[in-house]
Amino acid sequence: MKKQLLALLLSFQLAVPLTGCGGALPKEEMVQKGQSSEDDNGNNVEEIRVQDDYYEYINQYILSNIQLNATDAHWDWFSELDAAINEEMEELIRDLSEDDTVYERGSSEQKIKDLYECVSNTQNRVEVGLGPLKPYLDGIRNAKDIGEYVDALARFSGDLGFSSIVGGYSVMQDKEDSSQYAVYLLYADPLIGKEYVEGENTQEYVEMYMDYVKDMLCTYGMEEAQAEQSADSIEVLLRDICSATLTTEQYYDPSMTYNVYTKEMLQQLYTNVDVDRMLKTLRIDGQDKYIVLDVEQAKKINTLLVEENLEALKDYSTFVLLNDMAQYGDPAYASLHEKMENMLYGITEAWGDEKNWMTLTQDLLPWDFGMIYVEDHFSPEDKEEVEGIIGQILEEYEAIIMRQDWMSQETKKKAIRKLETMVVKIGYPDQWPEAKDMMQVIPVSEGGSLMSNFVNSLEVSVEYERDKLGQEVDRSEWEDVPQTVNAYYDPANNEIVFPAAILQAPFYDRENSDGANLGGIGYIIAHEVSHAFDSTGALYDEYGNYQVWWSDEEMEAYQELSQSIVDYYNNYEVMGNKVNGEMTLMENIADLGAITCITSIIGDDQKGLDEAFSQMAYNWASVDTASFMVYLMNVDTHSPNKVRVNAVLSSCDAFHEIYGVKEGDGMYVAPEDRVGIWR
Numbered sequence: 001m002k003k004q005l006l007a008l009l010l011s012f013q014l015a016v017p018l019t020g021c022g023g024a025l026p027k028e029e030m031v032q033k034g035q036s037s038e039d040d041n042g043n044n045v046e047e048i049r050v051q052d053d054y055y056e057y058i059n060q061y062i063l064s065n066i067q068l069n070a071t072d073a074h075w076d077w078f079s080e081l082d083a084a085i086n087e088e089m090e091e092l093i094r095d096l097s098e099d100d101t102v103y104e105r106g107s108s109e110q111k112i113k114d115l116y117e118c119v120s121n122t123q124n125r126v127e128v129g130l131g132p133l134k135p136y137l138d139g140i141r142n143a144k145d146i147g148e149y150v151d152a153l154a155r156f157s158g159d160l161g162f163s164s165i166v167g168g169y170s171v172m173q174d175k176e177d178s179s180q181y182a183v184y185l186l187y188a189d190p191l192i193g194k195e196y197v198e199g200e201n202t203q204e205y206v207e208m209y210m211d212y213v214k215d216m217l218c219t220y221g222m223e224e225a226q227a228e229q230s231a232d233s234i235e236v237l238l239r240d241i242c243s244a245t246l247t248t249e250q251y252y253d254p255s256m257t258y259n260v261y262t263k264e265m266l267q268q269l270y271t272n273v274d275v276d277r278m279l280k281t282l283r284i285d286g287q288d289k290y291i292v293l294d295v296e297q298a299k300k301i302n303t304l305l306v307e308e309n310l311e312a313l314k315d316y317s318t319f320v321l322l323n324d325m326a327q328y329g330d331p332a333y334a335s336l337h338e339k340m341e342n343m344l345y346g347i348t349e350a351w352g353d354e355k356n357w358m359t360l361t362q363d364l365l366p367w368d369f370g371m372i373y374v375e376d377h378f379s380p381e382d383k384e385e386v387e388g389i390i391g392q393i394l395e396e397y398e399a400i401i402m403r404q405d406w407m408s409q410e411t412k413k414k415a416i417r418k419l420e421t422m423v424v425k426i427g428y429p430d431q432w433p434e435a436k437d438m439m440q441v442i443p444v445s446e447g448g449s450l451m452s453n454f455v456n457s458l459e460v461s462v463e464y465e466r467d468k469l470g471q472e473v474d475r476s477e478w479e480d481v482p483q484t485v486n487a488y489y490d491p492a493n494n495e496i497v498f499p500a501a502i503l504q505a506p507f508y509d510r511e512n513s514d515g516a517n518l519g520g521i522g523y524i525i526a527h528e529v530s531h532a533f534d535s536t537g538a539l540y541d542e543y544g545n546y547q548v549w550w551s552d553e554e555m556e557a558y559q560e561l562s563q564s565i566v567d568y569y570n571n572y573e574v575m576g577n578k579v580n581g582e583m584t585l586m587e588n589i590a591d592l593g594a595i596t597c598i599t600s601i602i603g604d605d606q607k608g609l610d611e612a613f614s615q616m617a618y619n620w621a622s623v624d625t626a627s628f629m630v631y632l633m634n635v636d637t638h639s640p641n642k643v644r645v646n647a648v649l650s651s652c653d654a655f656h657e658i659y660g661v662k663e664g665d666g667m668y669v670a671p672e673d674r675v676g677i678w679r
């Protein structure tokens, strides 16, 4: 699990990644697909039929031989590749840290070498403590009334991008005019998250999380009894806030989150806040509009901003800030933070200092590592071949759109226009982001520390983002670094993005058959293209503007099809957890669209179909701890991997045909019950 704190703090992710998270596992020979009646220890394993459980059939060898490390919560091919990339980057860090060369100030080598030295210098970290964050935190602790409390939050957010209860904001493309930037007012930090707080089978996790809250406050210096009391009042606030908070799937719906306010309207929303003053402190006053992401939650927050809640609010914000900076300060915070995450994910053994330090170094300098990564890991030949597959998929999608009898000619034309104008990004950006060079690293020998460099990176990001206001949107920017094993569709730019690291086996292999590559990278590309027409993507036009380009009848038909997909997925269960059909709808639409696209391209070539299906099922093999599965089911908008394979194939006509799946088989779904928007 790599945490990208900067991204979490500063932006509300709009883009749709391909997969949730990853862990790491040692490499084995795991290339065997399909039937094997014995595992590595010679034990007989039950025979599984293709027609009953395709995912288990294809992956039984892997699944019976993979043992999760005690330090991991999850294994899949994404995490496997991720671990290999990390290993390589760690090697690089190690070499640099043992090297006496003095590198040019501002070079990636200097930054990596000096940052790692700061990160691993625990004595320095203890001495520095909260460092430059302390005055900000003191501002919150010493606030004598709600006015001073909001002032302190606004200073913290305006300077460093920290947000907890009110005053958090992010600069993102304006959904109504994607060529411009706008200010989005963020929602309050929901700590462990609404889904956990309100879930039936998650209360034990909430309880453990609240222990973590208490421990963090104790480490900050509170007396045990006081910390306990504070944690209790934080929990009361948390439950109250979550009761008025949008669900995860609602956050993806622009009709729920795109709420345009003027400064005057904001003042009516936040009657207990001096809005003019807050916006000035945030240095975002003078905007024509402010977009409120979660209006109901904002109303709730306003009612909570009263003097009798002052102490509880101060505690809440104190905890959020300690939690957000936990990895960068005194290692005592970092170790509590790690313990909490391990509890949440079911990890039984800590990573150890060196691994943590290396990960943190990479997290803080993502683009410097990215530049180094692509030097050795990107081939123009691969790019060309993948471009060929993308062309094939976009062309096939036109045919799929054209055969939909519920869409008018006019709407089809608009959909095809969206395909024709879709921007494709492969590998890495033409221009490395400016923020990379703005972020400098001061070594310990010159008074730098992990905390001071971290704070510098925050200042740089906040400034960089705020400077975008009033400028034309730069559509050449990338959200993901090239070493990310993932892909995404961004509705605001109508673009599909494939970082260099996804273009490798098993997802893509130049040596593979066409069928296998179509089931591999082809399926992934088709999934991303489908996002242009999923329940959220369909609400944006070809320029990335939020604009409904469907007729009312078409919208109704779309929603009816969507409801059948929700109901269909609600029937699936993994490790005792029911799939949330609403939360996973967008991703399921994209998966179902992808399988239609791939099978349409292959046509009736049985061998090609078999290769594509097995490659697709193989790529989604995964192993999770029970706790990590609970976590995924509560936060991930993707269905669990096993469902991503079996539910999709059970709705695929070609799958039933080539394997002769019949009524009574585990994978069988009657033709009239098969689902999908793009069929």
Ligand SMILES: [Zn+2]
Pocket: 016, 017, 018, 019, 527, 528, 531, 587, 590
């Ligand atoms: Zn997706």
